Amino acid sequence: MSDVVLKLQNMGRSFKQAGEDLLILKDVNLEVKSGEIVALLGQSGSGKSTLLQIAGLLEPPSVGTVTINGTDCTKSSDKRRTEMRRNEIGFVYQFHHLLPEFSALENVMMPNLISGIAKAKSKQKATELLTIMGLEHRLTHRPAKLSGGEQQRVAIARAMANNPSVLLADEPTGNLDEDTAEIVFQNFVDLVRKQNVAALVATHNTELASRMDRIVHVRDHHLIEV
Numbered sequence: 001m002s003d004v005v006l007k008l009q010n011m012g013r014s015f016k017q018a019g020e021d022l023l024i025l026k027d028v029n030l031e032v033k034s035g036e037i038v039a040l041l042g043q044s045g046s047g048k049s050t051l052l053q054i055a056g057l058l059e060p061p062s063v064g065t066v067t068i069n070g071t072d073c074t075k076s077s078d079k080r081r082t083e084m085r086r087n088e089i090g091f092v093y094q095f096h097h098l099l100p101e102f103s104a105l106e107n108v109m110m111p112n113l114i115s116g117i118a119k120a121k122s123k124q125k126a127t128e129l130l131t132i133m134g135l136e137h138r139l140t141h142r143p144a145k146l147s148g149g150e151q152q153r154v155a156i157a158r159a160m161a162n163n164p165s166v167l168l169a170d171e172p173t174g175n176l177d178e179d180t181a182e183i184v185f186q187n188f189v190d191l192v193r194k195q196n197v198a199a200l201v202a203t204h205n206t207e208l209a210s211r212m213d214r215i216v217h218v219r220d221h222h223l224i225e226v
Contacts, residue, residue, distance in 0.1 A: 040216055090197070093172075152173070
C-alpha cells in the first residue's frame with residue numbers, strides 16, 4: 001500500500017445561506033493508498049457526505065485541491081472530471097439503486113456496456129465480480145428476488161465494474177441488519193483487496209470501522225485521524 005491514489009489537500013467547503021457563509025469543512029487533508037480502506041466517521045450533519053461528494057468530483061471544493069492518481073481534478077475541465085468519475089471512481093450508497101428490470105448480472109454489466117466494452121467481455125467481468133461477492137448462484141435473479149444484503153453486494157460489484165482506482169462508500173451497510181452487514185462488509189473487504197482499490201467508507205458502525213486500516217473523524221469542520 002505505497003501508492004497514494006486519492007489526495008485531499010487544504011480542502012474546504014462552505015455554502016451561502018441567507019447571505020452568510022455556512023462552513024462545512026475546513027483545512028481537510030487526507031491521503032488514501034491503493035488497497036487501503038479508510039473509515040470516515042462523524043455525527044449526522046458533520047460533513048461526511050459532503051466530503052465524499054467532493055472526493056468523488058460530484059461537487060467542487062471552495063478551496064484546496066482534490067488529486068486522483070496525480071491529476072489535480074480541481075483544475076480539470078468539466079469533461080475531464082466526468083471522464084474521471086466514469087473511469088476512476090466507483091460509488092456505493094446506503095440504498096442499492098439497482099435497475100429492477102435487469103438481472104444481477106445485467107446490472108453489473110451496465111457500466112461496461114455504457115463505456116462501449118463488448119458484451120462478452122462485460123459479462124465475463126460482471127460474473128467475476130459477482131463471484132467474488134458470493135453471488136455466483138444469483139446471476140440471473142432480478143433485484144426483487146434478492147435479499148437486501150444480496151442487492152447491496154450487487155451494487156458494490158457494479159461500482160467496481162469499470163476497474164476504478166477509488167471506491168467511495170456512503171453507509172454501505174447502514175440499511176442492513178447486523179448479521180447481513182457482516183457478510184456484506186467482508187465481501188466488500190475481499191473485493192477491495194483483490195482489486196487493489198483505494199476505499200473511503202463513511203459509516204456510523206464503529207465496530208466495522210475498527211476493522212478497517214485507518215479511522216478519520218469529521219469533527220468541528222476538520223478531519224482528525226485517530
